[in-house]
Amino acid sequence: MGNLLWSPLDPAHINDPYLMYKRLRHESPVYRSQTGEYIITRYADVKSILKNTDYRTGNRLEWLSRGITYFKNRDEDFTDIYKAINSFILFLNAPDHGPIRNMVVKAWSDREVHEMITTTADEILKDLNGTFDLVNDYARELPAIVIARIMGIPMNDYRYLQKLGVSMISSLNLYHSWKDFVELNEASALFVKYFAELLDAKQKNPDRGLVSRLLAANEKEKLLRQEQLISVLIFLFVAGEETTGASIGTSLRNIIQHDIKYNGNVDELFRFDPVVQILGRITKTDSIVNGVNIPANSALTLVVGSANRDESQFPNPDIIDVNRSAGQHLSFGYGTHFCLGEWLGKLQTQIAIERFFIAFKDITIPDQNIEWNTNLSVRVMKSLIVNAKK
Amino acid sequence: MLILDFMTHQELINFIKKEIATETGTAVESIDANASFHSLGLDSLSAVLILYNIEKEFGVELNPLNFWDYPTPSKFADFILKGHG
Numbered sequence: 001m002g003n004l005l006w007s008p009l010d011p012a013h014i015n016d017p018y019l020m021y022k023r024l025r026h027e028s029p030v031y032r033s034q035t036g037e038y039i040i041t042r043y044a045d046v047k048s049i050l051k052n053t054d055y056r057t058g059n060r061l062e063w064l065s066r067g068i069t070y071f072k073n074r075d076e077d078f079t080d081i082y083k084a085i086n087s088f089i090l091f092l093n094a095p096d097h098g099p100i101r102n103m104v105v106k107a108w109s110d111r112e113v114h115e116m117i118t119t120t121a122d123e124i125l126k127d128l129n130g131t132f133d134l135v136n137d138y139a140r141e142l143p144a145i146v147i148a149r150i151m152g153i154p155m156n157d158y159r160y161l162q163k164l165g166v167s168m169i170s171s172l173n174l175y176h177s178w179k180d181f182v183e184l185n186e187a188s189a190l191f192v193k194y195f196a197e198l199l200d201a202k203q204k205n206p207d208r209g210l211v212s213r214l215l216a217a218n219e220k221e222k223l224l225r226q227e228q229l230i231s232v233l234i235f236l237f238v239a240g241e242e243t244t245g246a247s248i249g250t251s252l253r254n255i256i257q258h259d260i261k262y263n264g265n266v267d268e269l270f271r272f273d274p275v276v277q278i279l280g281r282i283t284k285t286d287s288i289v290n291g292v293n294i295p296a297n298s299a300l301t302l303v304v305g306s307a308n309r310d311e312s313q314f315p316n317p318d319i320i321d322v323n324r325s326a327g328q329h330l331s332f333g334y335g336t337h338f339c340l341g342e343w344l345g346k347l348q349t350q351i352a353i354e355r356f357f358i359a360f361k362d363i364t365i366p367d368q369n370i371e372w373n374t375n376l377s378v379r380v381m382k383s384l385i386v387n388a389k390k
Numbered sequence: 391m392l393i394l395d396f397m398t399h400q401e402l403i404n405f406i407k408k409e410i411a412t413e414t415g416t417a418v419e420s421i422d423a424n425a426s427f428h429s430l431g432l433d434s435l436s437a438v439l440i441l442y443n444i445e446k447e448f449g450v451e452l453n454p455l456n457f458w459d460y461p462t463p464s465k466f467a468d469f470i471l472k473g474h475g
Contacts, residue, residue: 004459007455007459008455009453009454009455033458034455034458034459034461035434035455035458063434063435066435067435067438070435070436071439074439175434175453175454175455176438176454177438177441177442177453177454178438178439178441178442179442181438374453
C-alpha cells in the first residue's frame with residue numbers, strides 16, 4: 001500500500017494521519033482516491049468549498065440511503081438507519097437546513113451552563129486518583145452527563161445512550177462494511193425507540209430541558225414530522241457527547257504528552273488535533289478545484305485535519321504554540337454548516353482541562369501505544385491510562 | 391484461516407469470481423481475473439457483501455478500502471494470501 005497516497009483506514013495513519021496529509025498537500029492537493037472521491041487537503045481549498053453553497057452536503061446520508069435500497073433487494077432491512085439519521089443537521093441542504101437549524105438555535109436559548117459543567121467535572125474528578133482511564137472515566141463521562149442535563153434526559157439513561165452513540169457516530173465514517181450496517185441499524189432502532197418514548201414523556205410532563213423546548217417550538221412552527229424531530233434529537237445527543245468527549249481526551253493527552261504550558265488557548269489545541277478530521281461535500285455542477293476538473297455529482301472529502309496543518313496558513317504547523325492565534329482553524333467547519341454546538345464544545349473542553357489540572361499533579365502516561373477507533377471521520381482514543389496524584 | 395493455508399492463489403481467485411458473478415449477475419466464465427473491479431461492474435455498495443462473504447468464509451478481517459487498494463480479483467487474492475496466510 002506504500003504507493004497509495006490515501007490509506008485512511010491504516011491504523012498507523014489513524015494514530016498519526018498528519019504525515020499522510022502532508023504528502024497529499026505537497027504532491028497532490030486534489031487527489032482522486034482509489035474509490036473515486038476527491039481528497040482535498042489544502043487550507044484555502046477546503047475553506048473555499050465549505051464557504052460555497054454550490055457544493056451540497058450529505059455524502060454519507062446519500063450513500064447509506066442508496067445502501068438501504070440496494071440491500072432491500074437482498075432481503076436485508078436497514079431502514080432504521082434512515083429513520084435515525086434523516087435529519088442529522090450536518091447532512092441537510094437548502095431549503096430544509098436553514099429553518100431546522102434556526103429552530104434548534106432559537107430553542108437552545110439557555111446557555112448559562114458554565115457552573116453546571118464545572119460542578120459536573122468536579123464531581124467526576126473527586127472519585128478519581130492514581131491510575132485511571134482518562135478517556136472513559138473522565139473525558140467521555142463529562143459531556144454525556146452535560147448533554148443529558150441540557151436536553152432533559154434522565155440521569156439513569158445517559159450511559160445506555162452513550163454506548164449506542166459509539167455505533168451511531170459510525171454513520172459519519174468514510175467507508176462502511178456489512179458489520180457497520182448491521183450495528184448501525186441496531187443502534188438506530190434503539191435510539192429511535194428511546195427518543196419516541198422520551199417525546200411522549202415530555203409531552204405529558206414538559207420541563208425546561210431542550211427536548212421539551214424543541215417539542216414546543218415544533219408544535220408552534222409545524223416544521224418537522226415526528227420522525228424528523230427524533231432524528232434531530234439523536235443528532236444533538238450524539239454530536240454533543242461523542243465529539244466533545246474525544247476533544248477533551250485528545251486535548252488533555254496533547255498537553256500532558258508535549259508538556260505544554262497551557263494558557264487557555266483552546267483553539268490551538270483544536271487546530272493541532274481536531275476530532276472531526278473529515279467533512280464531505282458533493283459537487284452540484286462541473287467544478288474546478290485548484291486547477292483540477294471535477295465532474296458534477298462527485299464526492300469530495302475535505303480533510304480538515306490537513307487544512308489545520310497547512311504551512312501556508314499556520315507557520316510551523318506541527319508544533320503546539322499556545323501563543324499562536326489559531327482561531328482560523330476549520331475544526332468546527334465553516335460557513336452555513338458551522339458547528340452549532342461549537343460554543344458548548346469549546347466551553348466544556350476549556351473547563352474540563354482547567355478542572356483536571358486543578359485536581360491533579362504529576363500526571364504521566366505510562367504506555368504511549370494508544371489505541372484509536374477505526375476511522376478518521378471522528379477520531380477518538382479508545383482509552384488512555386494515566387497516573388496522577390492529588 | 392485454516393482453509394486459507396491450504397488454498398492456492400487460483401482457488402481464491404475462483405472464489406472471488408464466483409462472488410462477483412453472484413453480485414453482478416454475470417457468468418463466472420466471463421470474468422477476467424485481471425480486470426478492474428470497476429470495469430466488472432462493482433461499486434462501493436456491491437463490494438460490501440463480497441467483502442463480508444470473504445471475511446466469513448476465511449475468517450479474515452478486511453477493511454472496505456482493501457478491496458479498492460487491490461482492485462482486481464488477482465491482486466486482491468494475492469493481498470489476502472500474503473496478508474493473512
